[in-house]
Amino acid sequence: MQKTLFIFSFLFLFFGNNQIFAQVVKDTVPKASTTTPDTTLASPVKKKHDPRVATIRSAIIPGWGQIYNKKYWKLPLVYGALGTTAGVFFYNTKNYKLLRAAYIYRTDKDTTNDKLIEAKFQVLSTGALRTNRDLFRQNVDYSVLFFILFWGLNVVDATIDGHLKEFDVSDNISFHITPGLSDMANTTGLSLVFDIHSRKFKRAK
Numbered sequence: 001m002q003k004t005l006f007i008f009s010f011l012f013l014f015f016g017n018n019q020i021f022a023q024v025v026k027d028t029v030p031k032a033s034t035t036t037p038d039t040t041l042a043s044p045v046k047k048k049h050d051p052r053v054a055t056i057r058s059a060i061i062p063g064w065g066q067i068y069n070k071k072y073w074k075l076p077l078v079y080g081a082l083g084t085t086a087g088v089f090f091y092n093t094k095n096y097k098l099l100r101a102a103y104i105y106r107t108d109k110d111t112t113n114d115k116l117i118e119a120k121f122q123v124l125s126t127g128a129l130r131t132n133r134d135l136f137r138q139n140v141d142y143s144v145l146f147f148i149l150f151w152g153l154n155v156v157d158a159t160i161d162g163h164l165k166e167f168d169v170s171d172n173i174s175f176h177i178t179p180g181l182s183d184m185a186n187t188t189g190l191s192l193v194f195d196i197h198s199r200k201f202k203r204a205k
């Protein structure tokens with residue numbers, strides 16, 4: 001009887017301890033993650049074109065706004081116009097200074113100063129020196145005015161191109177004929193309808 005009880009107790013302790021040990025091992029083993037990683041890539045978001053950026057950049061540096069608008073072919077026009085007026089300005093300024101000095105030397109009653117006059121102006125009379133001096137002085141003002149004008153046109157051009165980029169003028173234009181009542185003319189007939197949609201951009205959520 002005691003032997004049977006001993007065997008029964010031994011089996012109970014053995015299988016009971018094994019069950020407890022298995023439970024402990026099961027609890028200590030890290031569980032595999034059941035959640036699958038999100039491998040879905042976020043769709044690229046197209047950056048919205050801002051006309052104000054083009055305006056500000058062109059006002060700071062001529063042609064910068066055209067680069068922002070991707071109108072690279074306009075850069076030679078911008079720099080050609082501004083470069084030409086800048087060259088004319090320096091040319092007129094140089095000749096104005098030479099003619100002003102030549103007129104002073106000619107009218108100071110000191111004949112020894114006449115040799116200080118630029119060689120190409122020595123053949124001119126006193127009246128001609130004064131006339132050409134005033135003419136080049138006027139041209140200096142005009143060259144400055146045109147330089148400012150072309151700079152402003154550069155800004156206006158970049159601004160207009162920046163705004164036009166907001167509209168799709170290729171695939172999203174539709175044309176159709178619509179019969180019915182015209183609200184404007186208050187008559188019944190056919191209407192020619194142009195449907196122009198603005199370009200839509202994806203925004204980040």
